[in-house]
Amino acid sequence: MRRLLIVLLSLSLAGLSGPVAQAAPSGDRDVIVQLFEWNWNSVARECGQVLGPKGYGAVQVSPPQEHVVLPGSGYPWWQDYQPVSYKLDNTRRGTRGQFVAMVNSCHAAGVKVYADAVINHMTGGSSGGTGSAGSAYSHYDYPGTYQTQDFHHCGRNGNDDIVNYNDRYEVQNCELVDLADLATESDYVRGRIAAYLNDLLSIGVDGFRIDAAKHIPATDIAAITSRLSRPAYVYQEVIYGAGEPITPDEYVGNGDVLEFRYGKDLAKIFNTERLAYLRTFAEPLPSDHAVVFTDNHDTQRGTGVLTFRDNGRYAMANAFMLAWTYGTPKVMSSYEYSSNDEGPPSTSTGQTVDTTCFTNRWRCEHEWRVIANMVGFHNAVRGTAVTEWWDNGNDAIAFGRGDKGYLILNDESTALTGRSYHTDLPAGTYCDVFHGDYTPGHCSGSTYTVDSSGWFRADVAATDGLALHADAKVS
Incomplete structure (x- = not known):
């Protein structure tokens, strides 16, 4: 009312x-x-x-x-x-x-x-x-x-x-x-x-x-x-x-x-x-x-x-x-x-x-x-803490949720390019659920590979984001 x-x-x-x-x-x-x-x-x-x-x-x-x-x-x-x-x-x-x-x-x-x-x-x-x-x-x-x-x-x-x-x-x-x-x-x-x-x-x-x-x-x-x-x-x-x-x-x-x-x-x-x-x-x-x-x-x-x-x-x-x-x-x-x-x-x-x-x-x-x-x-x-926080001091941020997920948000007027991000996610290839739908073993959009040290590289457009999580792991 x-x-x-x-x-x-x-x-x-x-x-x-x-x-x-x-x-x-x-x-x-x-x-x-x-x-x-x-x-x-x-x-x-x-x-x-x-x-x-x-x-x-x-x-x-x-x-x-x-x-x-x-x-x-x-x-x-x-x-x-x-x-x-x-x-x-x-x-x-x-x-x-x-x-x-x-x-x-x-x-x-x-x-x-x-x-x-x-x-x-x-x-x-x-x-x-x-x-x-x-x-x-x-x-x-x-x-x-x-x-x-x-x-x-x-x-x-x-x-x-x-x-x-x-x-x-x-x-x-x-x-x-x-x-x-x-x-x-x-x-x-x-x-x-x-x-x-x-x-x-x-x-x-x-x-x-x-x-x-x-x-x-x-x-x-x-x-x-x-x-x-x-x-x-x-x-x-x-x-x-x-x-x-x-x-x-x-x-x-x-x-x-x-x-x-x-x-x-x-x-x-x-x-x-x-x-x-x-x-x-x-x-x-x-x-x-x-x-x-x-x-x-x-x-x-x-x-x-x-x-x-x-x-x-x-x-x-x-x-x-x-x-x-x-x-x-x-x-x-x-x-x-x-x-x-x-x-x-x-x-x-x-x-x-x-x-x-x-x-x-x-x-x-x-x-x-x-x-x-x-x-x-x-x-x-659910149940994990915030980890691996990063920001550029302005309108771009990234953070993990333990070893279960990682999110990047870019509210800048230009793309975030040339960066690598560190996460606690296990090594593997993940579906970016911002831009694709996950089905077992497949992603309709882009995928990103986390290496054995927890790093992955990504470019993120202006007013956009990227999200990876453990339940959307392609391989």
């Missing part, structure tokens, strides 16, 4: 004494891809055809609950972040049956499913209407789910909206852009939210991105997730604001948090500073509690981050994120938009059409060769 926050986790089984929050995705594959606004059938197909084979660990899907329908606003993307009920029967992305089939298809491909969970609020506006599954509603009345006593009525600022982000009470008890703010301290509200999340868990969903977590006290999120029926991975949207009283670190006790500073600082280095500064790149949140990303659906509609429109530089930034040691990476997959509110490619009645990558506004950054193949690099080097 229209605000950026960071998501917090705190999962414990009802009846158990300790938390069961997972502080990082389990398994050998932890890269998350956000297939923003994709319909369920398309996600199911992508899991089998691309995500699983390329090594993605999980897919973040858009909110699955019944939402408002706003034809007068052109069916904007953010209508999906205004819940009408917790039914999964009919959204712009499909039916409950299609959602279940999607989860099963992704699991068959070895890909986990994380649902974007909107639990801070319901809808905006006082006029009400009918939701995507046919449920009638008004601003503080959602028959069978919530009524006026289940919401905060903060009594400030005339229309109850948040105005002062330096006031903790206001941020967590007033309304975000007129969205009816749930009283998450209420036992009933906590139980109702937990029932929704448990319904998703019963289908097989593996975790949740908690939307607008900054607007929910950390203790309330902990109380809600303590009622989950089984362990789940949760990451929280808590946007850092300089000088604000609510900070991302207070949510770390509940699980992982989306690190919004990462994308802005990475873009600053690529755009106005030097890649050499990346040698010590990290953020204040502990690495094992941070979910990092170059951009997401909110930040790409703002300023100060790299997006798909930055092309080669964007690819390089994602390559660095996937090769570096900090945080759990989340890759963005977007569609083209001419206004910040514009929804995904849709029918005349607002139903999201099937995705065909690189056509009809779908940009599919997660399928770009560099990004998709660097997911394999990330998996291959």
